Amino acid sequence: MANVLVIDDEQSICWGLKRLCEGLGHSVTTAPSAEEGLRVVKALPPDLVLLDVRLPGVDGLTAMERMKALAFEAPIIVMTAFGDMKTAVAAVQGGAFEYLLKPFDLAEVRSAITRALRSEPPSAATPAPSLHGEMIGDTAEMQALFKQIALAASARANVMLQGESGVGKELAARAVHRHSANSSAPFVAVNVAALSPTVAESELFGHVDGSFTGASRTRAGLLARAHGGTLFLDEAGDIPMPLQVKLLRAIEEGEVLPVGADRTTPARFRVITATHQDLLSQVQAGEFRHDLYFRISAFQIAIPPLRERADDIPLLAQHFLSLSESSEKPIALASETLAELKRRPWRGNVRELRNAIEHAQVLARSGTILPEHLPAPQPWLGAAEAETADARLSDVSVRRAEELLDDPEAFGTVYSRLLGEVEGPLLARAMAKYDNECAPAARALGLHRTTLKRKLTEHGQQS
Ligand SMILES: Nc1ncnc2c1ncn2[C@@H]1O[C@H](COP(=O)(O)OP(=O)(O)OP(=O)(O)O)[C@@H](O)[C@H]1O
Numbered sequence: 483m484a485n486v487l488v489i490d491d492e493q494s495i496c497w498g499l500k501r502l503c504e505g506l507g508h509s510v511t512t513a514p515s516a517e518e519g520l521r522v523v524k525a526l527p528p529d530l531v532l533l534d535v536r537l538p539g540v541d542g543l544t545a546m547e548r549m550k551a552l553a554f555e556a557p558i559i560v561m562t563a564f565g566d567m568k569t570a571v572a573a574v575q576g577g578a579f580e581y582l583l584k585p586f587d588l589a590e591v592r593s594a595i596t597r598a599l600r601s602e603p604p605s606a607a608t609p610a611p612s613l614h615g616e617m618i619g620d621t622a623e624m625q626a627l628f629k630q631i632a633l634a635a636s637a638r639a640n641v642m643l644q645g646e647s648g649v650g651k652e653l654a655a656r657a658v659h660r661h662s663a664n665s666s667a668p669f670v671a672v673n674v675a676a677l678s679p680t681v682a683e684s685e686l687f688g689h690v691d692g693s694f695t696g697a698s699r700t701r702a703g704l705l706a707r708a709h710g711g712t713l714f715l716d717e718a719g720d721i722p723m724p725l726q727v728k729l730l731r732a733i734e735e736g737e738v739l740p741v742g743a744d745r746t747t748p749a750r751f752r753v754i755t756a757t758h759q760d761l762l763s764q765v766q767a768g769e770f771r772h773d774l775y776f777r778i779s780a781f782q783i784a785i786p787p788l789r790e791r792a793d794d795i796p797l798l799a800q801h802f803l804s805l806s807e808s809s810e811k812p813i814a815l816a817s818e819t820l821a822e823l824k825r826r827p828w829r830g831n832v833r834e835l836r837n838a839i840e841h842a843q844v845l846a847r848s849g850t851i852l853p854e855h856l857p858a859p860q861p862w863l864g865a866a867e868a869e870t871a872d873a874r875l876s877d878v879s880v881r882r883a884e885e886l887l888d889d890p891e892a893f894g895t896v897y898s899r900l901l902g903e904v905e906g907p908l909l910a911r912a913m914a915k916y917d918n919e920c921a922p923a924a925r926a927l928g929l930h931r932t933t934l935k936r937k938l939t940e941h942g943q944q945s
Pocket residue numbers: 616617618619645646647648649650651652653654716756758798801832833836
């Protein structure tokens with residue numbers, strides 16, 4: 483049996499946690515404030531503290547600091563209903579055993595208490611420098627994301643960020659780096675899809691003077707430049723197969739062999755990858771090496787699309803307004819504008835919202851932003867139409883999948899054949915719509931231009 487101290491000003495929470503802990507066979511003391519909790523800690527140090535962040539008077543994070551200063555070493559589980567990035571990272575860096583978001587999932591609380599009392603190591607531990615929150619959002623989805631970022635920052639594991647285009651994957655990668663112990667080392671961002679296939683190897687791994695036509699001087703590659711810090715690989719699904727082997731070796735050995743060199747160069751870094759694709763199905767389709775996948779996906783973070791956290795839209799919109807350098811800032815967003823912003827599907831996510839606010843700001847000049855100042859919604863399908871189209875497409879796909887799966891000749895290629903059959907017409911339609919211009923077609927498809935060009939070539943279409 484352990485002694486547990488619950489510090490929370492909400493009586494109902496204290497009551498619920500007391501019952502839970504007593505049910506686990508522990509004895510519980512409750513305190514409605516940090517001051518009262520600190521008195522208990524000094525008088526009769528408990529085996530575990532459950533500590534709320536927002537408290538009247540001294541807040542929970544300061545209380546945790548004071549407990550640590552008293553050389554109090556028992557685990558502390560921090561709880562909050564208002565988790566922003568700063569709080570999440572401060573809790574993790576301050577040595578919290580676990581960081582729980584309210585409202586609680588009881589099974590999660592029970593598991594945290596049991597692990598804490600077994601003195602298993604906390605899910606994150608190494609200290610890192612202090613920081614500022616820079617990703618905006620206060621929905622439960624964003625709070626959970628901040629927690630994941632804080633945990634990733636305090637560990638050394640490679641991180642894979644998944645999410646649609648424009649959700650904030652690069653911002654999240656930068657946050658992981660900035661809040662990590664290596665924040666003063668380089669953060670090198672590489673958009674893999676933008677690398678021309680002919681120079682990708684020398685760009686990534688470097689080359690020595692004269693190693694190929696045009697290599698007039700020895701140049702360090704991007705991997706070597708990330709030494710000691712973080713290598714951010716955007717659109718990781720586009721890493722060409724031959725380079726995947728070389729990249730895996732570099733990650734495993736902490737060194738690279740520049741093109742034409744006979745000696746390796748140190749390149750030890752944390753890899754953060756971002757992808758909007760389902761990399762695992764690429765692995766299953768044989769388009770991405772499984773060993774590299776497992777190497778780079780130790781800690782996976784999914785960033786939800788903006789439409790699934792629409793309550794963040796007003797905050798984000800205000801944030802983008804405040805970033806404006808114009809002296810004639812519009813002072814407010816009309817309530818109808820906010821309603822319209824929350825109604826839109828934002829398939830281009832935060833990037834599309836940011837562009838819309840910048841556009842509206844130019845039109846509104848000063849004063850209030852009205853709905854007519856917003857750009858027309860992007861021509862995505864409306865929700866109802868999309869649902870019908872999705873249903874039709876899925877019926878056709880099911881029928882075609884059945885045919886291919888029954889066809890012995892298609893055995894081993896079903897996946898790529900079916901996707902190829904959809905991809906070809908899609909690309910052709912997009913190119914026709916944009917007068918054969920790759921740039922707008924790629925933007926509409928949510929692909930990088932280079933990726934689109936490559937896919938057009940694969941389908942024997944002109945770009
Ligand atoms: N939570 C957020 N708070 C503030 N700004 C954000 C947030 N999320 C995204 N942004 C902004 O939205 C834009 C797009 O973000 P970012 O480039 O990180 O997205 P991405 O997911 O990496 O996009 P892509 O997949 O197209 O590379 C940037 O201007 C970024 O600053």
